[in-house]
Amino acid sequence: MIATACLIALIATSVAILLNLYRLAIGPDVTDRILALDTMVINAIGLIVLLGIYYGTTIYFEAAMLIAMVGFVTTVAFCKYLLRGNVIE
Amino acid sequence: MHWIGEAAVTALILIGAFFLLVGSFGLAKLPDLMRRLHGPSKSTTLGIGSLLIASMLYFAIAGAHISFHELLITIFLFLTAPVTAHMLAKAHILRSQTDRASLPPTNRPSGWATLDVEK
Numbered sequence: 001m002i003a004t005a006c007l008i009a010l011i012a013t014s015v016a017i018l019l020n021l022y023r024l025a026i027g028p029d030v031t032d033r034i035l036a037l038d039t040m041v042i043n044a045i046g047l048i049v050l051l052g053i054y055y056g057t058t059i060y061f062e063a064a065m066l067i068a069m070v071g072f073v074t075t076v077a078f079c080k081y082l083l084r085g086n087v088i089e
Numbered sequence: 090m091h092w093i094g095e096a097a098v099t100a101l102i103l104i105g106a107f108f109l110l111v112g113s114f115g116l117a118k119l120p121d122l123m124r125r126l127h128g129p130s131k132s133t134t135l136g137i138g139s140l141l142i143a144s145m146l147y148f149a150i151a152g153a154h155i156s157f158h159e160l161l162i163t164i165f166l167f168l169t170a171p172v173t174a175h176m177l178a179k180a181h182i183l184r185s186q187t188d189r190a191s192l193p194p195t196n197r198p199s200g201w202a203t204l205d206v207e208k
Contacts, residue, residue: 005099009106016113031181039129061158072169079176
Protein backbone atom coordinates (compact mmCIF):
# COMPACT_ATOMS: atom_id res chain seq x y z
CA MET A 1 0.00 0.00 0.00
CA ILE A 2 2.83 2.39 0.86
CA ALA A 3 4.71 1.45 -2.34
CA THR A 4 1.63 2.23 -4.48
CA ALA A 5 1.13 5.56 -2.67
CA CYS A 6 4.82 6.35 -3.27
CA LEU A 7 4.45 5.67 -6.99
CA ILE A 8 1.35 7.89 -7.22
CA ALA A 9 3.09 10.64 -5.26
CA LEU A 10 6.22 10.35 -7.44
CA ILE A 11 4.09 10.83 -10.57
CA ALA A 12 2.27 13.83 -9.00
CA THR A 13 5.54 15.46 -7.93
CA SER A 14 7.03 14.93 -11.39
CA VAL A 15 3.99 16.64 -12.93
CA ALA A 16 4.51 19.48 -10.43
CA ILE A 17 8.14 19.83 -11.58
CA LEU A 18 6.95 19.97 -15.20
CA LEU A 19 4.54 22.79 -14.25
CA ASN A 20 7.46 24.63 -12.60
CA LEU A 21 9.47 24.12 -15.79
CA TYR A 22 6.61 25.65 -17.79
CA ARG A 23 6.63 28.74 -15.54
CA LEU A 24 10.43 28.88 -15.74
CA ALA A 25 10.23 28.89 -19.55
CA ILE A 26 7.44 31.45 -20.06
CA GLY A 27 7.83 33.56 -16.88
CA PRO A 28 7.43 37.19 -17.96
CA ASP A 29 9.89 38.64 -15.45
CA VAL A 30 13.04 37.39 -13.78
CA THR A 31 11.30 37.23 -10.36
CA ASP A 32 8.84 34.67 -11.79
CA ARG A 33 11.77 32.55 -12.87
CA ILE A 34 13.40 32.75 -9.43
CA LEU A 35 10.10 31.71 -7.85
CA ALA A 36 9.83 28.79 -10.29
CA LEU A 37 13.38 27.67 -9.44
CA ASP A 38 12.66 27.89 -5.70
CA THR A 39 9.51 25.79 -6.06
CA MET A 40 11.43 23.31 -8.20
CA VAL A 41 13.99 22.88 -5.42
CA ILE A 42 11.21 22.16 -2.91
CA ASN A 43 9.68 19.63 -5.29
CA ALA A 44 13.08 18.00 -5.72
CA ILE A 45 13.32 17.60 -1.92
CA GLY A 46 9.90 15.95 -2.06
CA LEU A 47 11.14 13.54 -4.75
CA ILE A 48 14.21 12.64 -2.67
CA VAL A 49 12.12 11.97 0.45
CA LEU A 50 9.67 9.85 -1.56
CA LEU A 51 12.53 7.82 -3.05
CA GLY A 52 13.88 7.28 0.46
CA ILE A 53 10.52 5.90 1.60
CA TYR A 54 10.16 3.80 -1.59
CA TYR A 55 13.55 2.12 -1.26
CA GLY A 56 13.31 1.96 2.54
CA THR A 57 16.67 3.63 3.16
CA THR A 58 17.63 6.65 5.25
CA ILE A 59 20.81 7.64 3.40
CA TYR A 60 19.06 10.28 1.28
CA PHE A 61 18.20 12.68 4.12
CA GLU A 62 21.55 14.41 4.15
CA ALA A 63 21.11 15.06 0.42
CA ALA A 64 17.64 16.52 1.06
CA MET A 65 19.01 18.72 3.87
CA LEU A 66 21.87 20.00 1.71
CA ILE A 67 19.57 20.73 -1.25
CA ALA A 68 17.19 22.63 1.06
CA MET A 69 20.05 24.81 2.35
CA VAL A 70 21.59 25.43 -1.09
CA GLY A 71 18.17 26.25 -2.56
CA PHE A 72 17.43 28.82 0.14
CA VAL A 73 20.84 30.48 -0.18
CA THR A 74 20.50 30.56 -3.99
CA THR A 75 17.08 32.23 -3.89
CA VAL A 76 18.19 34.81 -1.35
CA ALA A 77 21.34 35.55 -3.37
CA PHE A 78 19.31 36.05 -6.56
CA CYS A 79 16.87 38.40 -4.79
CA LYS A 80 19.72 40.27 -3.11
CA TYR A 81 21.37 40.77 -6.48
CA LEU A 82 18.13 42.15 -7.94
CA LEU A 83 17.53 44.41 -4.94
CA ARG A 84 20.99 45.83 -4.44
CA GLY A 85 22.96 45.07 -7.62
CA ASN A 86 25.41 43.05 -5.55
CA VAL A 87 25.30 39.92 -3.41
CA ILE A 88 27.85 40.68 -0.69
CA GLU A 89 28.34 44.41 -0.17
CA MET B 90 3.75 -3.26 10.25
CA HIS B 91 0.42 -2.56 11.85
CA TRP B 92 -2.28 -1.52 9.40
CA ILE B 93 -3.09 1.74 11.23
CA GLY B 94 0.47 2.99 10.86
CA GLU B 95 0.55 1.91 7.23
CA ALA B 96 -2.72 3.72 6.52
CA ALA B 97 -1.46 6.87 8.28
CA VAL B 98 1.78 6.89 6.26
CA THR B 99 -0.16 6.32 3.01
CA ALA B 100 -2.60 9.13 3.79
CA LEU B 101 0.23 11.55 4.67
CA ILE B 102 2.12 10.70 1.45
CA LEU B 103 -0.97 11.25 -0.69
CA ILE B 104 -1.88 14.52 1.09
CA GLY B 105 1.68 15.80 0.67
CA ALA B 106 1.81 14.95 -3.03
CA PHE B 107 -1.59 16.57 -3.56
CA PHE B 108 -0.51 19.85 -1.96
CA LEU B 109 2.79 19.87 -3.88
CA LEU B 110 0.83 19.48 -7.11
CA VAL B 111 -1.70 22.17 -6.13
CA GLY B 112 1.06 24.65 -5.27
CA SER B 113 2.86 24.09 -8.56
CA PHE B 114 -0.42 24.31 -10.48
CA GLY B 115 -1.12 27.65 -8.81
CA LEU B 116 2.36 28.83 -9.79
CA ALA B 117 1.67 27.92 -13.41
CA LYS B 118 -1.91 29.19 -13.57
CA LEU B 119 -2.27 32.42 -11.57
CA PRO B 120 -2.02 35.73 -13.45
CA ASP B 121 0.66 37.87 -11.74
CA LEU B 122 3.57 37.43 -9.36
CA MET B 123 1.92 38.66 -6.17
CA ARG B 124 -0.79 36.02 -6.64
CA ARG B 125 1.67 33.39 -7.84
CA LEU B 126 3.62 33.73 -4.58
CA HIS B 127 0.74 32.16 -2.64
CA GLY B 128 1.04 28.73 -4.25
CA PRO B 129 4.67 27.93 -3.45
CA SER B 130 4.82 29.75 -0.12
CA LYS B 131 1.74 28.15 1.45
CA SER B 132 0.61 25.04 -0.36
CA THR B 133 4.00 23.64 -1.30
CA THR B 134 5.36 24.17 2.22
CA LEU B 135 2.39 22.29 3.66
CA GLY B 136 2.91 19.47 1.14
CA ILE B 137 6.61 19.06 1.88
CA GLY B 138 5.89 19.13 5.64
CA SER B 139 3.33 16.37 5.23
CA LEU B 140 5.76 14.26 3.17
CA LEU B 141 8.53 14.67 5.74
CA ILE B 142 6.20 13.73 8.61
CA ALA B 143 5.17 10.65 6.59
CA SER B 144 8.84 9.73 6.18
CA MET B 145 9.53 10.19 9.89
CA LEU B 146 6.49 8.05 10.83
CA TYR B 147 7.46 5.35 8.31
CA PHE B 148 11.01 4.98 9.61
CA ALA B 149 9.79 5.16 13.23
CA ILE B 150 7.41 2.26 12.60
CA ALA B 151 9.54 0.15 10.26
CA GLY B 152 12.99 0.82 11.73
CA ALA B 153 14.29 0.28 15.20
CA HIS B 154 14.82 3.92 16.14
CA ILE B 155 13.23 7.31 15.50
CA SER B 156 15.24 9.69 13.32
CA PHE B 157 14.92 13.44 13.66
CA HIS B 158 16.58 14.42 10.36
CA GLU B 159 13.18 14.99 8.76
CA LEU B 160 12.10 17.24 11.61
CA LEU B 161 15.25 19.29 11.00
CA ILE B 162 14.43 19.65 7.29
CA THR B 163 10.81 20.52 8.12
CA ILE B 164 11.78 23.25 10.57
CA PHE B 165 14.35 24.63 8.14
CA LEU B 166 11.85 24.79 5.26
CA PHE B 167 9.12 26.31 7.45
CA LEU B 168 11.56 29.00 8.60
CA THR B 169 12.93 29.82 5.15
CA ALA B 170 9.69 29.86 3.10
CA PRO B 171 8.45 33.26 4.48
CA VAL B 172 11.92 34.78 4.07
CA THR B 173 12.04 33.69 0.42
CA ALA B 174 8.54 35.01 -0.26
CA HIS B 175 9.39 38.35 1.35
CA MET B 176 12.60 38.75 -0.66
CA LEU B 177 10.80 37.89 -3.91
CA ALA B 178 7.99 40.35 -3.14
CA LYS B 179 10.55 43.09 -2.45
CA ALA B 180 12.41 42.39 -5.68
CA HIS B 181 9.11 42.41 -7.57
CA ILE B 182 8.04 45.78 -6.09
CA LEU B 183 11.44 47.24 -6.92
CA ARG B 184 11.27 46.07 -10.54
CA SER B 185 7.58 46.54 -11.40
CA GLN B 186 6.71 50.10 -12.47
CA THR B 187 2.93 49.57 -12.32
CA ASP B 188 2.99 48.19 -8.77
CA ARG B 189 5.26 51.00 -7.57
CA ALA B 190 2.92 53.61 -9.08
CA SER B 191 -0.07 52.20 -7.14
CA LEU B 192 1.68 52.35 -3.73
CA PRO B 193 1.44 55.34 -1.35
CA PRO B 194 4.52 57.57 -0.98
CA THR B 195 7.06 56.63 1.69
CA ASN B 196 8.42 60.21 2.24
CA ARG B 197 11.91 58.83 1.84
CA PRO B 198 14.34 59.64 -1.00
CA SER B 199 14.65 56.10 -2.34
CA GLY B 200 11.02 54.94 -2.18
CA TRP B 201 9.77 51.40 -1.78
CA ALA B 202 11.64 48.11 -1.32
CA THR B 203 15.14 49.51 -1.03
CA LEU B 204 17.36 51.12 1.56
CA ASP B 205 18.28 54.77 1.87
CA VAL B 206 22.02 55.34 1.75
CA GLU B 207 23.36 57.67 4.41
CA LYS B 208 25.23 60.52 2.77
